[in-house]
Amino acid sequence: MPEGAIAERDGRIAWLGREADLPEMFRSLAPVDGGGGWLTPGLIDCHTHLVYAGSRAGEFEARLNGESYESIARRGGGIRSTVRATRAASEQELIDAALPRLDALLAEGVTTIEIKSGYGLDLEPERRMLRAARRLAAIRPVRVVTTFLGAHAVPPEYEGRADDYIEHLCVSVLPELQAEGLVDAVDAFCESIAFSPDQVEKLFAAAGRLQLPVKLHAEQLSNQEGAALVARHQGMSADHLEWLSATGIEAMRKAGAVAVLLPGAFYVLRETRVPPIEALRVAGVPMAVATDSNPGTSPLTSLLLAANMASTLFRLTPQEALAGVTREAARALRLPDCGRLEVGACADLALWRVPQPANLVSELGARPLVRSWYAGRPRG
Numbered sequence: 001m002p003e004g005a006i007a008e009r010d011g012r013i014a015w016l017g018r019e020a021d022l023p024e025m026f027r028s029l030a031p032v033d034g035g036g037g038w039l040t041p042g043l044i045d046c047h048t049h050l051v052y053a054g055s056r057a058g059e060f061e062a063r064l065n066g067e068s069y070e071s072i073a074r075r076g077g078g079i080r081s082t083v084r085a086t087r088a089a090s091e092q093e094l095i096d097a098a099l100p101r102l103d104a105l106l107a108e109g110v111t112t113i114e115i116k117s118g119y120g121l122d123l124e125p126e127r128r129m130l131r132a133a134r135r136l137a138a139i140r141p142v143r144v145v146t147t148f149l150g151a152h153a154v155p156p157e158y159e160g161r162a163d164d165y166i167e168h169l170c171v172s173v174l175p176e177l178q179a180e181g182l183v184d185a186v187d188a189f190c191e192s193i194a195f196s197p198d199q200v201e202k203l204f205a206a207a208g209r210l211q212l213p214v215k216l217h218a219e220q221l222s223n224q225e226g227a228a229l230v231a232r233h234q235g236m237s238a239d240h241l242e243w244l245s246a247t248g249i250e251a252m253r254k255a256g257a258v259a260v261l262l263p264g265a266f267y268v269l270r271e272t273r274v275p276p277i278e279a280l281r282v283a284g285v286p287m288a289v290a291t292d293s294n295p296g297t298s299p300l301t302s303l304l305l306a307a308n309m310a311s312t313l314f315r316l317t318p319q320e321a322l323a324g325v326t327r328e329a330a331r332a333l334r335l336p337d338c339g340r341l342e343v344g345a346c347a348d349l350a351l352w353r354v355p356q357p358a359n360l361v362s363e364l365g366a367r368p369l370v371r372s373w374y375a376g377r378p379r380g
């Protein structure tokens with residue numbers, strides 16, 4: 001809105017409208033001049049693996065030389081290589097490693113971020129990852145929500161015994177971490193190189209018993225009907241979705257699950273099969289966009305670049321891409337008070353130097369953020 005004004009009280013949006021209509025009670029407050037920029041909700045990155053140790057640049061080269069992600073995973077690299085580095089790191093080392101990545105996101109106006117565990121794969125290192133993730137919110141002005149991704153890969157000590165590992169997660173690890181208050185949601189990797197739909201079903205049932213909502217890495221490399229599995233459990237979102245089927249779309253529509261698009265992983269793995277965007281659009285399935293920031297398939301710390309890729313590679317309109325990193329990302333995380341400019345919503349705001357909002361999506365590396373606010377307080 002041109003000539004717009006917004007007022008904040010107690011971390012929430014108290015009023016918004018045309019500046020000329022600003023009620024007298026808000027005029028006395030210390031005003032900030034937007035300088036003709038555009039104001040949006042703070043951005044929301046609803047799918048990340050931001051906390052981890054080590055680097056996988058060597059695998060980047062292996063893939064350039066023709067080796068596939070699956071083949072690297074099967075020979076003990078991939079997720080398992082990050083598991084080795086992460087298990088060896090202290091909570092403080094995990095925080096120190098994650099901070100520059102978090103700062104890059106914050107410098108682009110991100111005010112809420114989801115962070116998954118999944119490189120610990122046992123109680124103690126998964127706990128350390130989740131604690132590190134939660135600590136980040138005490139160190140920086142950002143809202144962090146945590147997701148338990150113990151079912152990311154089978155750890156070496158359970159080699160060939162994936163069912164036993166799932167049982168261990170359901171009976172011991174997940175209930176313990178939930179009791180410690182470290183878990184907001186439960187995720188899994190449903191894929192031929194990870195866990196079967198039956199195994200995920202067991203985990204989701206355990207999550208349900210603990211009243212934790214679920215989401216899933218689904219149909220990234222093949223169609224396992226993971227999206228329908230999420231829908232059966234009234235899950236929050238199904239993420240990736242390159243191989244999503246018509247059945248999956250219909251199930252997501254009925255369940256109100258969000259499709260989280262992760263074009264960074266699609267790009268890095270040089271995938272060629274695009275998620276069925278038009279069918280999702282026609283079905284009215286909400287589409288969010290996230291970085292999937294992780295050391296292997298998406299070493300990406302720019303949510304605006306993810307939005308650009310969602311448009312360039314997946315053909316989202318700029319408006320859809322922007323909604324995908326604000327309103328729909330909030331929906332994916334079930335944070336109804338975030339991701340929108342409305343009275344009563346969180347005063348998480350970003351001010352941009354752009355001629356129109358579409359420039360946020362169309363430009364690469366432009367650094368358009370002027371300033372941002374988290375719960376009404378100015379940042380940095």
Ligand code: NIG
Pocket residue numbers: 049078079082189217220265292294295296297298
């Ligand atoms: O979202 N697909 C599985 N999990 C991550 C990759 C994690 C990794 O390779 O370290 C993803 O792409």
Ligand code: FE
Pocket residue numbers: 047048049217292294
């Ligand atoms: Fe992921």
